[in-house]
Amino acid sequence: MHRHDLKTGAVLRTSIILMLALAAAEAVAGYWTHSLALLSDAGHNFTDTVALVLAWFAFRWQARPPDEVKTYGYHRSGVLAAFVNALALVPLSLYIFYEAYQRLLHPLPVHTGWMMLVAGAGFVVDASVSLALLRRAHGDVNLRTAFVHTAADAASTLAIVAGGFVIQQTGLFQIDALLSFLIGGLILWSSVGILRETLNILLEGLPHGISLDAVIAAITQIEGVTEVHDVHIWSLGSSTHAMSCHVTIADIPPSESNEILRRINQLLAERFHISHTTIQFEHVECDVPAHCFVPGGEPAAAPQPRSAEPQEKRRA
Structure with missing residues (x-):
């Protein structure tokens, strides 16, 4: 002790x-x-x-x-x-x-x-x-x-x-x-x-002093992140906060996604005092940009997210 x-x-x-x-x-x-x-x-x-x-x-x-x-x-x-x-x-x-x-x-x-x-x-x-x-x-x-x-x-x-x-x-x-x-x-x-x-x-309500919209907006501003959803924030105790979420990113190599994960966790810890996180990445396949046209004059299909292998990071 x-x-x-x-x-x-x-x-x-x-x-x-x-x-x-x-x-x-x-x-x-x-x-x-x-x-x-x-x-x-x-x-x-x-x-x-x-x-x-x-x-x-x-x-x-x-x-x-x-x-x-x-x-x-x-x-x-x-x-x-x-x-x-x-x-x-x-x-x-x-x-x-x-x-x-x-x-x-x-x-x-x-x-x-x-x-x-x-x-x-x-x-x-x-x-x-x-x-x-x-x-x-x-x-x-x-x-x-x-x-x-x-x-x-x-x-x-x-x-x-x-x-x-x-x-x-x-x-x-x-x-x-x-x-x-x-x-x-x-x-x-x-x-x-x-x-x-x-x-x-x-009852695992949102911790006092933390805005759900502010957390989502802050994560979305990180380079490489396109969307954040299925967000849950709660308190384990009076001063220990936890969070889980799905983060949509571009279809990039694992080494680059690890850097995004590190930046997300750093942001959550420093700005919102959330030290225990579980983050699942979802990649977007975008071989042809959605705003482009494929041969034949038909627009490309909108990108569809696919769930990637979960990447998690926990801090006690």
Whole structure:
């Protein structure tokens, strides 16, 4: 395992310990201070802990090499973990909405001093974990999911501190319920976004940021390529993209077609970050140009493509 991977694993393990301790502290403080906002945030932190555990497990699992059964490897384990985690957060947010509504109708006195103190400590922990994850979340939907969770929780704990101060000054205990609505909304918003992204990967949709038309146009501009069709682009994981297509080229020697294949793969890797390709060439027989006439005054038949022996190139 690379040094970067070892550091990422250590960050995830440390984050799990910190978030679990914070969830326990907020649960106790929320029960003692009668703060639904703190209890809601404790629930959010607990799910964050589960998210981090899943992220750590998936991070370890997706690093496994391909085998004779999982020939693509285990890239999607992180995506699957992110999907399960985001799906679990939807009912949690709905439950928070329900409890917040009940507390809005029947507010309870809140001990604002302890509420602000615990929430302030929670903000420090959440912000620290979020920054650590952000440094390693680029290009990995699994780690980015964990970052979104902790960042949303950092925002909610900061809102609890501000809300506690307002309650202390005004005596409006309904603010605690309103803060719970805010936390529930943050959870639901982040979950829906992650569900959409992970479902697109699991259903082998077009990767985010890649245009099918742009890929086809770029390949067609390569000298020797006349047409591109039967194009499929999908993601093996959050940052590993694959593509298969048929490319029609002139009837040329194999050595020249190998050069075209090399240029196509270089283009896909550098411009579109597609590193795993399966490309089938089809040759066009054109002994007599289509725009010319054969003896007798009849135009030459239009060139007909014929499938050549597939030429494939795969990059892990």
